[in-house]
Amino acid sequence: MAGKIKAIRGMRDILPPETTRWQAVENAAREVFRVYGYREIRLPVIERTELFARSIGTETDIVSKEMYTFADRHGDSLTLRPEATAAVLRAVLENGLDKAAGVKKLYTLGPMFRYERPQKGRYRQFHQINCEALGSDAPELDAEVILMLSDILKKVQLGASRLLVNSLGCPGCQAEFKAGLSQFLMSKEGLCEDCQRRRVTNPLRVLDCKSVHCKEILTDAPVLKDYLCPDCAAHFARVLELLSRFGVTYEEQPRLVRGLDYYTRTAFEVVAVGLGAQDAVAGGGRYNGLAQELGGPELPAIGFAIGEDRLMEVLPENLGQNAGKTVFLAALGDPAKDQAFSLLQALRQEGIAAEMDFSGKSLKAQMSLADRLAADYTVILGDRELETGKANLRRMATGDQQEVSLSLLPMVLAGL
């Protein structure tokens, strides 16, 4: 144990049967994306460091202290992606996808990396399901994206959760709010150390400080909603109206600002109960200025990320475990084994999950194995069966057994 090489800190193996649940979630997401017109994009997990620095914001925790950054052999500074949006946008601009007609709807799945101290629901390599809709500032799109997220979460049977929404305004009103907030914060004593720094560098971040003392001070801080310009206010109202119309329950959360600098207007988060401190299973928002920030054209967009690792923690244990039937072939003696192997392949070609033992176990041991593999049926094949041309077909749940002609077995099993 001492000398064995282990997975590195904050990274882990996801093993069966757990992987079945992951597949169920990913399949559900793909299906929902399909009906909403989203298509998959696959991206590198490494990008130039500058991409993230410019998009996420140098003052954010992600960029300032959580990135896996290293120099490659040519001395270029590269970073394991801490999130997907910047990379999606880079790919869109680089490949000219933004020039296509209509709203560009993309999704992507995969690992992200952040160098943080691991804890429950927080890993250094974690997995996200991401979607991005680019090319429209219409509030209907905001609503659609949130509805789609809601559909996915419903489909995977997420239990108790809350949807928090807020509007961060456009650069215009957000700047005004920041100024007002800044003034307010500067006039206050006793903010925590972090917030004293943040009130200068990024006053919005102070709003979701967890310190009870800071929260107290913030109770009569200016509220973003009061600062929204008419356009932003109307946009937000329309989004909320649509959510209500489709029966999505949400909570307005005026303190929700999120950790990335690029968000504008709609921001939202889904928190699950029973997850401990890291309870956000999904989060997202609009990022109208990001494309230009990255040297592209004006390209209003909105997206979200689902944290798969966290989501798994609260989903039903048996998610996706309703596989089709399994057949086990128990063979006695070499001639029967040989025959069984042919049958094994015949069943598999029919799409039936079939297994047998190659090691020459006793029938008892093979039955036991069939049981542990959760076989629904076991075919027993020995010299006697080879002679009569009929195998014993045993239904494991009941123990009922019947003789079936060997040549008919694949057909009979397919029909069960």
Add this chain to the structure above:
RNA sequence: GUGGGCGUAGCUCAGACGGUAGAGCACCGGGUUGUGGCCCCGGUUGUCGCGGGUUCAAGUCCCGUCGCUCACCCCA
């Protein structure tokens, strides 16, 4: 980066005052010369995280170290 808890068999864990390592589960075999799940019997598995110290003797005490975990922070 900061704090708390914990590191004993593949897994979950027990090991009062230091005396030379156990249980359950799992796994393999037998009870049934060709029939699983229950039951019974037998068997395999450990550098007691690592290093050092105290001691006749350390899983047990002390120091250090590494790892895991939860929380702060932050976020998916």
